[in-house]
Amino acid sequence: MGERISPVQDVRRHHLRLVLRSLRDDGVQPRADLARRLGLSATTMTKVVGQLLDEGLVAEGAVEGAGQRVGRPSTGIGIRADARHVIGVRVGAGAVELGLCDLRARVSRSASFAFDPAERPERVVARIAEEASLLAADLPDGRLLGVGVAAPGPVDGGHRRNVLSVNLGWRDVPFADLLEPALGVPAVVDHNVRAMALAESRYGATGGADPLLYVHVRTGVGAGLVIGGQPFRPGAYGVTELGHLRVREKGRTCACGATGCLETVVSEAYLAERLGRHSPDPLAELDDELLDEVADHLTTGLASVVNLLNPELILLGGIFRTAPEPVFDRVRAALRAKVFPVLRDMVRVERPTLGGDAGVVGGAAVALDSFLYER
Amino acid sequence: MGERISPVQDVRRHHLRLVLRSLRDDGVQPRADLARRLGLSATTMTKVVGQLLDEGLVAEGAVEGAGQRVGRPSTGIGIRADARHVIGVRVGAGAVELGLCDLRARVSRSASFAFDPAERPERVVARIAEEASLLAADLPDGRLLGVGVAAPGPVDGGHRRNVLSVNLGWRDVPFADLLEPALGVPAVVDHNVRAMALAESRYGATGGADPLLYVHVRTGVGAGLVIGGQPFRPGAYGVTELGHLRVREKGRTCACGATGCLETVVSEAYLAERLGRHSPDPLAELDDELLDEVADHLTTGLASVVNLLNPELILLGGIFRTAPEPVFDRVRAALRAKVFPVLRDMVRVERPTLGGDAGVVGGAAVALDSFLYER
DNA sequence: CCTTAAGTAACTACTGGTGAGAAAATAACG
DNA sequence: CGTTATTTTCTCACCAGTAGTTACTTAAGG
Numbered sequence: 001m002g003e004r005i006s007p008v009q010d011v012r013r014h015h016l017r018l019v020l021r022s023l024r025d026d027g028v029q030p031r032a033d034l035a036r037r038l039g040l041s042a043t044t045m046t047k048v049v050g051q052l053l054d055e056g057l058v059a060e061g062a063v064e065g066a067g068q069r070v071g072r073p074s075t076g077i078g079i080r081a082d083a084r085h086v087i088g089v090r091v092g093a094g095a096v097e098l099g100l101c102d103l104r105a106r107v108s109r110s111a112s113f114a115f116d117p118a119e120r121p122e123r124v125v126a127r128i129a130e131e132a133s134l135l136a137a138d139l140p141d142g143r144l145l146g147v148g149v150a151a152p153g154p155v156d157g158g159h160r161r162n163v164l165s166v167n168l169g170w171r172d173v174p175f176a177d178l179l180e181p182a183l184g185v186p187a188v189v190d191h192n193v194r195a196m197a198l199a200e201s202r203y204g205a206t207g208g209a210d211p212l213l214y215v216h217v218r219t220g221v222g223a224g225l226v227i228g229g230q231p232f233r234p235g236a237y238g239v240t241e242l243g244h245l246r247v248r249e250k251g252r253t254c255a256c257g258a259t260g261c262l263e264t265v266v267s268e269a270y271l272a273e274r275l276g277r278h279s280p281d282p283l284a285e286l287d288d289e290l291l292d293e294v295a296d297h298l299t300t301g302l303a304s305v306v307n308l309l310n311p312e313l314i315l316l317g318g319i320f321r322t323a324p325e326p327v328f329d330r331v332r333a334a335l336r337a338k339v340f341p342v343l344r345d346m347v348r349v350e351r352p353t354l355g356g357d358a359g360v361v362g363g364a365a366v367a368l369d370s371f372l373y374e375r
Numbered sequence: 376m377g378e379r380i381s382p383v384q385d386v387r388r389h390h391l392r393l394v395l396r397s398l399r400d401d402g403v404q405p406r407a408d409l410a411r412r413l414g415l416s417a418t419t420m421t422k423v424v425g426q427l428l429d430e431g432l433v434a435e436g437a438v439e440g441a442g443q444r445v446g447r448p449s450t451g452i453g454i455r456a457d458a459r460h461v462i463g464v465r466v467g468a469g470a471v472e473l474g475l476c477d478l479r480a481r482v483s484r485s486a487s488f489a490f491d492p493a494e495r496p497e498r499v500v501a502r503i504a505e506e507a508s509l510l511a512a513d514l515p516d517g518r519l520l521g522v523g524v525a526a527p528g529p530v531d532g533g534h535r536r537n538v539l540s541v542n543l544g545w546r547d548v549p550f551a552d553l554l555e556p557a558l559g560v561p562a563v564v565d566h567n568v569r570a571m572a573l574a575e576s577r578y579g580a581t582g583g584a585d586p587l588l589y590v591h592v593r594t595g596v597g598a599g600l601v602i603g604g605q606p607f608r609p610g611a612y613g614v615t616e617l618g619h620l621r622v623r624e625k626g627r628t629c630a631c632g633a634t635g636c637l638e639t640v641v642s643e644a645y646l647a648e649r650l651g652r653h654s655p656d657p658l659a660e661l662d663d664e665l666l667d668e669v670a671d672h673l674t675t676g677l678a679s680v681v682n683l684l685n686p687e688l689i690l691l692g693g694i695f696r697t698a699p700e701p702v703f704d705r706v707r708a709a710l711r712a713k714v715f716p717v718l719r720d721m722v723r724v725e726r727p728t729l730g731g732d733a734g735v736v737g738g739a740a741v742a743l744d745s746f747l748y749e750r
Numbered sequence: 751c752c753t754t755a756a757g758t759a760a761c762t763a764c765t766g767g768t769g770a771g772a773a774a775a776t777a778a779c780g
Numbered sequence: 781c782g783t784t785a786t787t788t789t790c791t792c793a794c795c796a797g798t799a800g801t802t803a804c805t806t807a808a809g810g
Contacts (some may be wrong), residue, residue, distance in 0.1 A: 008765050008798055011386065015766090032789055044766050046791060071788025072774040073722055145516030154717075164717075211610050227609050234586050234602050235685030241715045245679050258713055304620050304679040338633055340616045342529075342539075382766055383797050390799090407756055419799050421758060446755025447807040 015040065015048050020057065021373050024202070025081045025103070028061055030074030036191070049077055050164065056083050057103075078102055085139055086367035087132045089149045090192065090359025093167045095217065096128055099257055099357060101364035103372065104357040105203040107357060109135055121173045128184035136183075146186040148367025149175050150195040150359045152222075154239045157371070159188040163237075166255075167219060188370045191238070192216075194231050195362030196222030196352070200315055201226040202365050202373075204353040209313035213305060214241065217318040220263045221301075225309065230374075231366075240305075243267075247300040262301040266294055283323035291327065295334045301336035302331075306347050317352045390415065390423050395432065396748050398454045399479075399577070403436055405449030421577040424452055431458050431576055432478075454478055460505045460514055461742035464524045465567065465734025468492065468542045468594065471503055474732060475510040476739035478747065482732060484510055496548040504557035511558075521561040523742025524550050525734045527597075529614045534563040534745070538612075540594040541630075542594060563745045566613070567591075569599030569606050570737030571727070575690055576601040577740050577748075579728040584688035588680060589727070590617065593693040596676075597637045600684065605749075606741075607684075615680075618642075620677040637676040641669055658698035666702065670709045678713035679708075683723050692727045 018038050023029070035045040052058040061076040069183070081102040087136050088105075090097045099107035111131045115124050128149075136144045151162040153170075160176035179187040190198075197214035200206050211227040221243030225232035232240070243263035244256050251260030264270065271282040271294070279285055286294065302314060316323075316331070332349050339347065354361055369375075393413050398404070410420040427433040436451040438474075456477040460648070465472045470489050474482035486506045490499050503524075511519045526548075528540040535551035554562040565573075572589035574580050586602040596618030600607035607615070618638035619631050626635030639645065646657040646669070654660055661669065677689060695702070707724050714722065729736055 008383070008386070008763080009793085011383070011765060011798090030789075041767055042790065043768080069788080070776050070786070072772095074789060074791075114470070153801090235687055236721065237685050237686060237714070237717060239682075241682040241718075244682050244715045246675060246713055256716055258715075300621060305683060307614075307616040307619050308680060308683055310612050310614060312610060336752085338621060340614070340619045340633075341631055342612055342614070344615075346611065386765090386798060405756075416800055417757065418759085422799085444755080445753070445809050447757075447805095449756060529755095549797080 009185060012048070012051075015044070016052060017375070019045075019048055019052065020079065023058065023077065023132070024373065025208075028076040028078035030076055032074055034077065049338070052077075056080060058083075067372055080106075081106070084143055084145045084372065085136070086145045086364050086371065087135055087147045088360040088362065088364030088367065089128055089132070089147060090357075090363060091124075091128075091149060091162075091165075091168075092359065093152070096124065096131075097357065097360050098128065098135060099360035099364065101361065103368065105199060105361050105364045105368060107360060107364075109358070110360065111135055113188050119166050121168075121170050122178065125173070125175060125178045126182070129179055132179075132183055144183075144185050145371040146188070146367050147177075147179055147183060148195070148363035148365070148370070149187065149189040150192040150363040150366070151175065151189050152192050154237050155189045155191055157236070157238075158175050159190055159366075162189050188369060190231065190363075190366045191222075191224060192359055192362065193222035194226075194233070194240075195275075195366050196317065196354075196358045197224035197226045197315075197362075198231050198354060198369065199358065199362040199365035200353055202360065206313055206315075206353060209311075209348070211309055211311045213309070213311040215302070215314060215316050215318075217266060217298075217316070217320055218268050220267055223305070225311070227309070231369075242301055242305060243305055245301040247297045249346060265297045265363075266301075271319075274318045281319070281322055283300070283319055283327050291330060292334075295327075295330045299331060299338055301332040302335055302349075306339045306343055310343055311347055314347060314349045315352045316349065317358060319350055321356075381682070387423070387426075390419070391427060392750070394423055394427065395418075395454065396477060398433065398452065400583075401449040403453035405451055407449055409452065415578045425451075432453060433458075435598060453509075456481070457483075459518055459520050459657070459747065460511070461739050462510055462522045463518045463735040463737065463739030463742065463748065464503055464507070464522060465522060465732075465738060466499075466503075466526050466537075466540075467734065468527070468541075471499065471506075472732065472735050473503065473506050473510060474735035474739065476736065476743075478743065480574060480736050480739045480743060482735060483737065484738075485732070486510055492543050496543075496545045497553065500548070500550060500553045501557070504554055507554075507558055519558075519560050520746040521563070522554055522558060523738035523740070523741050524554075524562065524564040525567040525741070525747070526550065526564050526739040527567050529612050529692045530564045530566055532611070532613075534565055534741075537564055561746060563741055565606065565737075565741045566597075566599060567734055567737060568597035569608070569615075570741050571692065571729075571733045572599035572601045572690075572737075573606050573744065574733065574737040574740035575603070575727060577744070578736065581688055581728060583691075584686075584723070586684055586686045588684070588686040590689060590691050590695075591693040592641060592673075592695055593643050593692070594643055598680070600686070602684070606744075617676055617680060620676040620679055622672045637672060640672045641676075646694075656694070656697055658694055658702050667709075670702075670705045674706060674709040674713055675723075677710055681710070681714045681718055685718055686722060689722060690727045691724060692733060693721065696727055696731075696735060 005204050031045045035042045058077050059080045061078050081104045088099045099110040099111040153165040154163045161172045175189040177185040193216045201212050214224045216222040223240045223242035244261045246260045247262045248260035253259050253265050254261035254264045272278045336344050406420045410417050422614050433452050434455045436453050456479045459552050463474045463476050472487040474485040476482050526537040529538045537548045550564040551562040568591045576587050589599045591597040598615045598617035619636045621635045622637045623635035629636035629639045647653045711719050
């Protein structure tokens, strides 16, 4: 327990994190580049990199494409992606997915199970712990950094409890407090869509777009933001209730009590109702009129976010992830017309760049941020 | 120039700022309390406070109400508000106000002048420099920390240029680069309403509400936010265009090109048009029907902000600052109905707590943050 | 006189930078 | 072609500076 560390060591810890982040975001590079980029002296960089080498987190490698320059050739430093692992967990409606992920948030092994939403949440968390143990069984001691859970609903400020999950009927589930003793490693929880946004920002092909807005449309309309490179979590609740923005003056009443919520007119269930049937890819089957209506409502909500938060990139996931390109074109056109002029040419609307396991990677991204790259 | 400082000194500088902030926000307190609150050792606090005493920024004072406890009595430490000063500047449509402010952002001397919007901005800035020089003339050398300008429009990331002022027809006015050589002290610019929000958060009677949203309604509808104790500045533009949220499906066309913008139906000019006459306090003269309409439109926009950013406190300024209480009641009621349930009981709608010179104090708050309390 | 709490002084452990220098390559020159 | 100069990367010994620990003084109550 004891093991007091001098507070001046915090500076070193901070520099270790800075270097790891730069290696994550800018790839393999020599000590000299790191020092210049981070504004540290070459001497300090020698020491910091030395410590990372000792811990096995980075490795010296071949120089990347350099070669044709005067002077002593540089030694590339790169993250050893498999030096440590985290486990990402997605808790969905009636199903849980888990993935063992490396330091680049790539899934190397995965697992999943279904559960009855009526089941007690403690029981479900216990099963998560079991499956996670199995996934991490082959890892040497101390190589598992921790667990990150992407949960469907707001979380507390300490990222330890899932305050509310409307779909599951859960309230105040203390994921971290239940998982940590069972697994012996730290655990964190975050809102599922915010976790996906973080994953896209850190490990996706988003070109460093910031702010980044992730919109997940399925049962409802969830949103997550990364602003200034950090998951955006305003106020006590930290929710971005895009789905409950009012997009119609006289709309049907929403479960939230208000009328005209975006969620009432853009969701899997609503589209099924309008189509008269369920479909795995409902957006591909809408006629032009209905598509216009959907795009109009969605972009009314999106325009509010753009005007208030200036996202550079909007990723439409969920049922949009596999939607035909014309659907995106229509959304883009409708959005342009509603956005404040300066912002019009700045915001892009694209598909998520990570695959179908966005939730699991999201959980892993939250864990990696918490236990390795940030703080 | 040279005067290299050791980078380890950054730690000390950080701790100096921490102490000043705690004294600003939590008032006079002994070293022991500061140490506990900030998680530093008593020894360190002795050194840090010693340095602040040397610089004259704080003073030892009588113990505050304590007394009745065992042990050596504590010595209160408090900010000497008049140890340094900043100048706050509000640039409005055709008028500039300036104020010499102490470390609590209280105005001790002020000045103002009118200008013709057709005038070249460089000329106006030169006059600002002149007036500022006069205000600071009596200060001993080195006691003026700097100048903060609250400008009507977005600013660049370095807080040095006012990128755009629609009302004034200005583009890219480099306030800081013009003021600094003229005055010999650093200068910063920020968006006027965001500066007001910052001033309320730091020096107003807002009880530490966070996030805090300031809405200024006059010519248009401006908004400024403080989130996590910091001025909120998302993305490249950092604008929160509350006035251009769409609140009517079929509204009149706004100057921004879109239709149904909040600004088209809630502004001084629109109310004058509906009333058929100009009034110094138009909100006091609206009939119930028109008031309902205004409240409905305003709260549609506000609800979007609440659902997306979860402000704990909304301050309505400008023409609302002196509006009768029933106007506020109506706005509160209308807002409740449109906000996501969890957030309903969290958000308060109030009047600004600082006086009519909010712009000047806003500029001062930005300057104080930049040159004394933050970074 | 003991206890309690605030505040200070000497010392230690640790940090990052400076300046000098070693290492390893290209470029220039006789 | 061989040698030297140049350039750049990286390291080492040392130094200024920071905060914490431990032991101490100070000033009050009980």
